Amino acid sequence: MKLTNLMTSAAVALGLATAALAEDPTKVGFVYVGPVGDGGWTYEHDQARKAVVEEFGDKVETVYVESVAEGPDAERVITQMALQGADLIFTTSFGYMDPTINVAAKFPDVKFEHATGYKNADNVSTYSARFYEGRAVQGTIAGHMTKSNVVGYIGSYPIPEVIRGINSAYIHAKKVNPDVEFKIVWAFTWFDPAKEADAAKVLIEQGADVILQHTDSTAPQAAAQAAGNVITFGQASDMAEYAPSPRVSSIIDNWAPYYIARTQAVMDGTWESKSTWDGIGAGMVGIGEITDAVPADVKEAALAIKASLADGSYHAFTGPLNKQDGSAWLAEGETADDGTLAGMNFYVEGIEGDIPQ
Amino acid sequence: MIRLEKRPQPSKAWSLATPLVAVLATMIAGGLLFAALGKDPVEAIRTIFWEPLFGEFSFYYRPQLLVKGAPLVLIAIGLSLGFKAGIWNIGAEGQYIMGALFGAGVGLAFYPFEAWYIFPLMVIAGGFGGWIWAMIPAFLKVRFGTNEILVSLMLVYVAEQFLASMSLGLLKNPEGHGFPGSRNLQQYDSAHNAELIAGTGMHWGVVAALIAVIFAYVLLNRHMTGYHIRLTGEAPRAARFAGVNPTRLILFCLGTSGMLAGLAGMFEVTGPSGQVSIDFNVGYGFTAIIVAFLGRLHPVGILLAGGLMALTYIGGDIAQSNLQLPSAAIQVFQGMLLFFLLAFDLLTNFRISLGKTEVA
Numbered sequence: 001m002k003l004t005n006l007m008t009s010a011a012v013a014l015g016l017a018t019a020a021l022a023e024d025p026t027k028v029g030f031v032y033v034g035p036v037g038d039g040g041w042t043y044e045h046d047q048a049r050k051a052v053v054e055e056f057g058d059k060v061e062t063v064y065v066e067s068v069a070e071g072p073d074a075e076r077v078i079t080q081m082a083l084q085g086a087d088l089i090f091t092t093s094f095g096y097m098d099p100t101i102n103v104a105a106k107f108p109d110v111k112f113e114h115a116t117g118y119k120n121a122d123n124v125s126t127y128s129a130r131f132y133e134g135r136a137v138q139g140t141i142a143g144h145m146t147k148s149n150v151v152g153y154i155g156s157y158p159i160p161e162v163i164r165g166i167n168s169a170y171i172h173a174k175k176v177n178p179d180v181e182f183k184i185v186w187a188f189t190w191f192d193p194a195k196e197a198d199a200a201k202v203l204i205e206q207g208a209d210v211i212l213q214h215t216d217s218t219a220p221q222a223a224a225q226a227a228g229n230v231i232t233f234g235q236a237s238d239m240a241e242y243a244p245s246p247r248v249s250s251i252i253d254n255w256a257p258y259y260i261a262r263t264q265a266v267m268d269g270t271w272e273s274k275s276t277w278d279g280i281g282a283g284m285v286g287i288g289e290i291t292d293a294v295p296a297d298v299k300e301a302a303l304a305i306k307a308s309l310a311d312g313s314y315h316a317f318t319g320p321l322n323k324q325d326g327s328a329w330l331a332e333g334e335t336a337d338d339g340t341l342a343g344m345n346f347y348v349e350g351i352e353g354d355i356p357q
Numbered sequence: 358m359i360r361l362e363k364r365p366q367p368s369k370a371w372s373l374a375t376p377l378v379a380v381l382a383t384m385i386a387g388g389l390l391f392a393a394l395g396k397d398p399v400e401a402i403r404t405i406f407w408e409p410l411f412g413e414f415s416f417y418y419r420p421q422l423l424v425k426g427a428p429l430v431l432i433a434i435g436l437s438l439g440f441k442a443g444i445w446n447i448g449a450e451g452q453y454i455m456g457a458l459f460g461a462g463v464g465l466a467f468y469p470f471e472a473w474y475i476f477p478l479m480v481i482a483g484g485f486g487g488w489i490w491a492m493i494p495a496f497l498k499v500r501f502g503t504n505e506i507l508v509s510l511m512l513v514y515v516a517e518q519f520l521a522s523m524s525l526g527l528l529k530n531p532e533g534h535g536f537p538g539s540r541n542l543q544q545y546d547s548a549h550n551a552e553l554i555a556g557t558g559m560h561w562g563v564v565a566a567l568i569a570v571i572f573a574y575v576l577l578n579r580h581m582t583g584y585h586i587r588l589t590g591e592a593p594r595a596a597r598f599a600g601v602n603p604t605r606l607i608l609f610c611l612g613t614s615g616m617l618a619g620l621a622g623m624f625e626v627t628g629p630s631g632q633v634s635i636d637f638n639v640g641y642g643f644t645a646i647i648v649a650f651l652g653r654l655h656p657v658g659i660l661l662a663g664g665l666m667a668l669t670y671i672g673g674d675i676a677q678s679n680l681q682l683p684s685a686a687i688q689v690f691q692g693m694l695l696f697f698l699l700a701f702d703l704l705t706n707f708r709i710s711l712g713k714t715e716v717a
Contacts, residue, residue: 035684065677067684069639072629076421077674083414084678095636098541118534157635158525160535188521188635343535357526 026088026267028052029081030064031074033093038191040216040236041253042066045092045115047237048255055260059267070095075102082107088266090259091115094159100124111271113262116161118342120273127258130279131161132168132341133309134251135212136316137287137302138233139172141249142210143180144298145231146173152203153184154196154213154220158355160344162214167348168316169212172305174350182351183208193219204230211246221247231293238288249302250288257283277338281310317341322349361707371705376651376658379697380665386697387690396680404679405672405690418671420558424629426667428453428621430566430660432645434573435614437654441577442589444610448494448509449618450642451516452487456619457626458523459486461539461633464548465528468540475547479623480561487619488612490516495611499604505611517638524635539633542626550628562624566663569617573656582609618642647695669694 030049034042049062063086065077074096081089082103090113091100097117104112104124112124120126142151151173155162166184173180183206185199196215200223203211211232213220218239224230224246232242234250258276265271278284287306290299308314319330324347330336347355384406388398409418432449439446446452460483467475494508521537523529528539542548553559577583589596589606597603621641626633648666652658673687 029678063678063681065674065684068674070634070636071631071639072424072625073639073670073674075629076425076671077678079417080414080675080678083417094536095538095634098543098631118536157521157537159537188518345535357522 025059025061026056026263027061027063027084027086028263028266029078029086029089030062031068031077031081031089031091031093031096032064032066033068033070033095034191034216035066036064038216039218039239040191042092044237044253045090045255048259051256052259052263056263056267060263068096071099075099078103078112079106082110086110088113088263088271111262111266118275120275122273125262125273125275127276127278129253129284130277130316131251131253131285132164133279133316134285134287135165135168136172136309137306138212138249138251139169139174140176140302140305141233141290141294141298142169142212142231143173143175143177144301145248145294146177146180146210148207148209149177149179149181150207151180151182151210151212152200152206152208153182154199154203154211154215155184155186156190156214157188158186158357160342163347163355164341164344165214166351167344170351171317171321171348176301184351184353186356187215189215191216193217196220197223200224201227218242234288240288243289244291245293247288247291248293249290252286252288254284254286279309280306281312323347324349324351360710361703362710364706364708367705368708371701372653375698375701375705376653376662378701379651379694382697382701383690383693386693390686390689391682394682394686396682401676401680401682404676405669405687407672408675408679409668409671412675418675420552420556421671422664422667423558423563424560425670426663427560427563427566428625428641429645429648429666430663431562431569431621431624432614432618432642433648433652433659433663434566434569434656435617436645437649437652437656437659438573438576438586439610439614440590440649441654442586442606442610443593444607445506446491446494446509446611446614447506447646448491448511448513448516448642449614449645450638450640451509451513452490452615452618453622453625453642454513454516454520454638455490455622456483456487457622457637458519458528458633459483459619460623461542461548461626462523462528464542464545464627465539467547468545471547473547476550476627479548479627480620483623484616484620487622488616490619491611491615492608495608498611499607505607509611513642520633520637521635524633524637528633530632537635541631543628543631548627550624560624560628562621562628565620565624567660570656570660577656582606586610618645647691651694651698666691 032042036042036046053062068074068077078099088111092115094116097114097119100112100114101119104121108123114124114126116128117126153166170182183203185203187195187199189195196217197219200211200220204227209230211220211224213235216236221232221239221242224232230246231248232246234247236253238250238252239247290302315335317336319334320332321330323329384402388402391401392398436446436449460479463482464479494505497503497508498505524537530540550561585601589601648659648662652662669691676682677684
């Protein structure tokens with residue numbers, strides 16, 4: 001294909017130019033799905049970009065484009081970054097998967113890192129975080145804290161990532177409070193403050209006094225604050241402005257160590273394609289400060305489970321566990337394999353309602 | 358004191374000049390905005406308008422202009438017919454989604470069977486999907502006198518729910534590890550709307566957009582229906598005396614615009630996008646409204662306006678990446694274009710007179 005040739009030669013020419021100037025900084029591109037000020041998902045990716053700049057100073061040049069729609073627009077933006085000499089490109093949304101693979105095939109000398117996907121190539125790595133470990137900590141706190149025994153959960157989309165989080169939170173809430181019940185509302189959005197606020201209000205009206213969210217805005221926190229006596233958890237970023245209550249803790253996406261390591265690998269020429277799925281132990285999943293709104297013994301229990309997840313002595317999905325329909329899933333002491341977790345499309349026993357199809 | 362005087366006749370010269378003046382004013386105001394953000398305004402404007410067309414990597418960006426512009430033009434042409442007659446289809450985004458779902462659905466039903474007739478069937482299904490979605494507000498309007506602006510707009514959100522449901526259920530890729538989204542039609546030859554000549558960006562959607570421009574031009578200038586459309590918009594009373602059937606006109610205008618939006622969605626999902634996913638629609642149906650007005654509801658004008666909008670999108674992304682302009686600034690810049698267009702449009706029907714105020 002003519003275009004491919006042109007692009008390859010352009011990339012090669014740029015590559016040569018880079019080699020000629022040894023002092024030329026490593027150029028790292030970031031493609032974001034939301035605005036950098038979303039306070040959640042994209043915000044944390046951009047914080048990690050800033051950490052890369054801080055770490056390497058003049059040796060690195062970063063560029064980013066925000067609010068890039070998934071699909072052809074993403075493919076164009078990624079191509080544009082590769083054409084303009086990026087050495088490493090992070091594409092930070094699941095929907096960038098096929099565009100990343102397409103562009104990577106045209107630019108064999110550029111390294112690509114795709115977040116939360118499952119397609120790798122010689123120059124495409126994938127990375128994601130075991131957020132379900134953080135959900136185990138949240139579930140523990142939620143189970144202890146709820147007085148109505150109703151926990152509300154704002155789901156974004158019914159995809160494995162979100163279902164995993166619901167299951168993990170439920171298992172650990174149930175463990176400390178056998179009477180607990182989960183009410184799940186699907187918002188069908190990652191970021192829409194109005195919809196998220198509505199979802200939170202509906203859950204609170206239905207008696208929920210703990211709200212967990214898998215959406216990225218602080219609207220549920222605001223709704224909980226207005227209602228009073230309802231606790232929440234920060235999602236993706238710390239959302240500390242709602243501490244000490246309603247926000248009693250949070251799951252923080254911490255991409256900085258990974259981004260720094262991968263940039264370093266490109267500089268050293270040691271970069272290799274791989275799949276990374278790190279959790280609390282590697283520092284990719286952070287647990288935000290548990291505030292004093294939580295009694296000391298509950299905080300202690302939550303920190304204990306966090307510590308056991310971090311050192312690997314405990315797995316968040318440890319049997320005996322049954323699926324929602326009552327069929328056996330994990331035997332006593334058995335832990336879930338990553339393949340099943342990655343494609344998780346069922347609730348565990350005890351959760352009511354159906355996963356929307 | 359500045360006053361506005363109504364012109365006895367709309368000014369032909371201003372009607373043609375306003376789009377150009379609006380673009381110039383946008384450049385100036387946009388330049389001030391970029392300067393206020395601490396960026397070099399000349400460099401920013403140059404990046405947006407010059408880089409995609411004549412810059413170092415224009416061999417890549419020029420074909421992308423076709424990819425980005427084609428759905429805008431295709432949808433805007435359909436909308437302009439209704440807008441001319443005072444029939445307001447605001448829901449092209451929903452019709453675009455339904456066209457994509459119908460088209461992709463037919464293609465995926467055949468998977469993995471390969472045959473030449475699959476793609477034409479998908480084209481028909483895509484057009485039908487958009488048409489039937491537009492027929493809902495059309496039928497409700499002619500039967501119950503509902504407002505087509507509200508109904509067509511609300512149906513966008515219904516279509517989005519369908520899209521989410523299809524991505525998660527019926528059309529979900531069985532080999533997708535449980536993730537939402539259909540199979541990638543780019544990897545299914547019979548259903549792939551590939552580039553007709555590699556590296557040019559020219560796919561069937563671009564061809565369809567060009568045909569639609571010619572079709573609309575002929576319709577409006579040489580055909581009775583086109584005359585009825587113009588007459589209804591310019592002089593509704595006269596149109597009634599001339600025997601225009603409003604019911605037929607509503608069905609025709611909404612149906613045609615729905616069909617073209619559906620086709621745009623179908624060509625997008627089978628080509629540049631490749632798969633049905635929750636976030637498949639990116640606002641072409643709404644942006645096309647701007648394109649239709651920017652092009653003065655004239656087929657050739659819409660073609661040029663579609664190209665201009667595509668340019669600001671592609672150039673805007675380059676400016677973000679190269680100059681680190683925030684995306685919100687680019688959106689403001691695009692918004693200014695419509696704002697100035699509407700503002701200067703005033704001069705078509707009014708003249709500004711400077712002078713002493715008259716005592717009322």
